[in-house]
Amino acid sequence: MKSENYILLVVNPISGDSEKESIIASVTEAAAKRNQGLKIYKTTGDGDSAAIKSIIKKNRPERVLVAGGDGTISLVSECLLNTEICLGIIPAGSANGIAVNFGIPETMTEQIEVALSNCTIKIDTLFINEKMCLHIADLGINAELVKNYEDSGIRGKLGYFLQSIPTIFNSDSPFHFTIETEKGTVEKTGILLAIANANKFGTGANINPDGKINDGKFEVLVFKNLDFIEIFKTIQEKPELSSDFVEIISTEKVMISTRKKVPFQIDGEYLGETDKVTARIEKENLTMAVPELFCKFHAKENML
């Protein structure tokens, strides 16, 4: 197969609760229409990263599509870092936080169209405690929620909803954070500290409306309280959030320490409790196919 004219589709057969055969059939049809070859790799949960890297190295595809949840999207993204090969996302997980952030459409037909489109963008990726983060990591009450969700065994948005109230009542918050950036050291108290190269939580809450995914910076957001009026505002595209609710520090690197150990998650994966987190950004090292609106919002000419 000629490298320029070939698509690799990585499918996680067990992610979420959707069947994957219709995705495979639709991508096969779309590739044929474009006169492109298609190779399908189904993940096994064991040695997938090495296997995908080897396929990419041997037969450089023009594009890689991934059908799976956030875990599979992250895994494939890591295989494509610092290459010119474009990634297209077909969300097929239980929560799909990454897809929500990139504004990936709801229907499979539109998702495949976007994934194969020429609307591409080079994004920055975050490394948090040296683990790649495409979306959002946090310390505090949201990470507790992710843990309780994983423990409960109930998948999807309902699972998160059912865990949200007990998580709030049983939380050990507020937490005390020491935040060191190139601008100096500050002390903050809050229920949640998020590290975001993204605008939205997986729920669609627009918590970092001015964040740009390709500006060489990321944001540290300290949420001070559960102000429901402010939380409600985050359903808007451009919410003006009060600094009594959230304080935002834009930076290229950060070191965070806490007085006591705090629950910690990266891209929806609970990583236990910690009292030290470092984060840094790597500039424009991943090419992604995204909806036109997302491309426009992140156009360089719109940046200050």
Ligand SMILES: Nc1ncnc2c1ncn2[C@@H]1O[C@H](COP(=O)(O)OP(=O)(O)OP(=O)(O)O)[C@@H](O)[C@H]1O
């Ligand atoms: N064939 C397989 N059998 C069992 N586990 C697998 C297989 N392929 C991948 N996995 C596992 O699937 C997990 C990743 O799942 P992923 O995050 O994509 O979906 P999800 O958990 O349903 O979605 P979300 O992250 O949106 O909640 C990894 O732990 C990986 O080891």
